[in-house]
Amino acid sequence: MKKKTLPLSNVYKLLEPGPVVLVSSCLNHHANIMTMSWQTMMDFEPPVIGCVISNRNYSFDMIKKTKQCVINIPDMSLAKQVVACGNSTGRKVDKFNKFNLSATPAAMVKAPLIDECFANLECKVIDTRMVNQYNLFILEVVHAWVSTSSKKYKTIHHAGNGVFVVDGKIIKLPSKMK
């Protein structure tokens, strides 16, 4: 998918609505993908993100060791792959290969971008103090990519047990909120 750089000041607009994301990581030339819904914005610019990654996940050690990952945002057309990535482990499966997802090089980190996702946020881990107790990683987005297409991508939001809410209509209200 053709991508362009997204200004870092606009990253929060992608994550604040709460989409399911795919986190890619890479250790010793082995790349993996995990499905994640437990993340929040923590600052606008540079964008800071807090995310909870279970220490039972294969990705946990990869991200803890490399201090890098990419948060990839899938639209609804990737829902089956999102669930497939959540239902399997990188200990047993090469998820890029098995689920037909394409790894492309990132600009600032060694973890790959997932090409089929309409946005990719290259992240570095900036604080691990809450990892032991809460599995909470604090990340800074160091480079962001978004599709050059004008298509309105609809994201999906996990409501538990494989139930997903797809983005519906958009409303605009006069707001002073950022």
Add this chain to the structure above:
Amino acid sequence: MKKKTLPLSNVYKLLEPGPVVLVSSCLNHHANIMTMSWQTMMDFEPPVIGCVISNRNYSFDMIKKTKQCVINIPDMSLAKQVVACGNSTGRKVDKFNKFNLSATPAAMVKAPLIDECFANLECKVIDTRMVNQYNLFILEVVHAWVSTSSKKYKTIHHAGNGVFVVDGKIIKLPSKMK
């Protein structure tokens, strides 16, 4: 609105999709409301939530001092009040009165429930170690309420600058994910 107790094990299903919420707090018999979108689940049961509350907000001191709040989940019918609460400050305005929102007593905390919201999560602050650096409060949900109605409430998700995405269609995929 008529409510029933929601089992704590189901709280994540409400927050994981990333809705905008209204946070109510109370200090010295003065109650306030703030609009929030920067929150994430951190554990299933008891439900633990991480949320970022700017130290410029009137609610920041109220929650830091009382170590209590309620996370109220509005549906799309409350979108105007959500924006109005985000555009004003409790330093100058009694938001319950001005925006026609009803404060009802909570079971476990002194902060009130917002009656018009279809779900209310009574929370206690359990960890403030990241408040100084990141404005990150870690909360535990101690009691949860949900409407007794079978209506499918559609939540709203903030995409920046007063743009909100409303819940659309629901898809169910065979998932081993919780």
